Amino acid sequence: MKFCTSCGSTVALTIPEGDDRERFVCTSCESIHYVNPRVIVGCLPVHEDKVLLCKRAIEPRLGYWTLPAGFMENGETTPQGAARETWEEARARVTDLELYRIFDVPYISQVYMFYRCRVEDGRYGVGPESLETGLYTEQEIPWDEIAFPVVKQTLQSYFEDVKTGHYPVQVSAVEYRRRS
């Protein structure tokens, strides 16, 4: 951030009075510009013994498989956002959304929220951000081609939990690690 969104003057990183950390503060109108973490909402869409995956048509991780997910938008709830992303990426309508996994990723200031849900009538298609989509059993999933660690963990948890029929909500933090 270089310029103030209110008046267009330059901003400087300083600690405002009464605060304890640096913020972008306008050198002219003194507006304080807070920068906060962003929420990524997604679904784990299930149909019978299969889950719906999308092959990414966009960077990062183009060509790798993921669950439908994306940045939460203003004016929506977290399940609404998760369902919207699933429509956009996999042209599937989802029902019975239940919060399932939350991942804090502090080194990039993101919070992921995945909802377990059903694929209405088992129908899906291919949205503009996907190269292809498909329903996969545990054995069929391309485990070595999953786009992001949070997606792999969510899928692994799910197939563990299927065995017991209990799907507890879990929160975990993802630490930074360089991809090997």
Added chain:
Amino acid sequence: MKFCTSCGSTVALTIPEGDDRERFVCTSCESIHYVNPRVIVGCLPVHEDKVLLCKRAIEPRLGYWTLPAGFMENGETTPQGAARETWEEARARVTDLELYRIFDVPYISQVYMFYRCRVEDGRYGVGPESLETGLYTEQEIPWDEIAFPVVKQTLQSYFEDVKTGHYPVQVSAVEYRRRS
């Protein structure tokens, strides 16, 4: 938003190519400025049969009672943020944080996340954003002076769940309503 944070030129609300909603786009450098919901993290700090409440020293709802909570900061996890807010507002160290209630508040683009936790050694104080703080039993809570509906709902859920000893994670949406 009136000015671009990258170059200081004016921005205009337009739908970028490939998008389906209006964004603030710079009229000069064409940077797209996304605006996303913010996360409020908080605690439901418990000691024996009491919960820790704070009387607000700041607007909005100055003088009303709340649970310690505030905007999540970049670089922290949701439980770290909830614990930080509890220290800032009530000078209490908390342990055993368990996600408890999530509230979507789409009309102000906020997501609340409350963690149930223990107050270390039952010790607390008064932070700069509080007029006073205290541990209250269900009967002692000033129910008519609670600052926000999400706080009242969280407290009500808790004392219901205490009866069974089960504390399921719940997600709910808060619809807009004018205060009576």
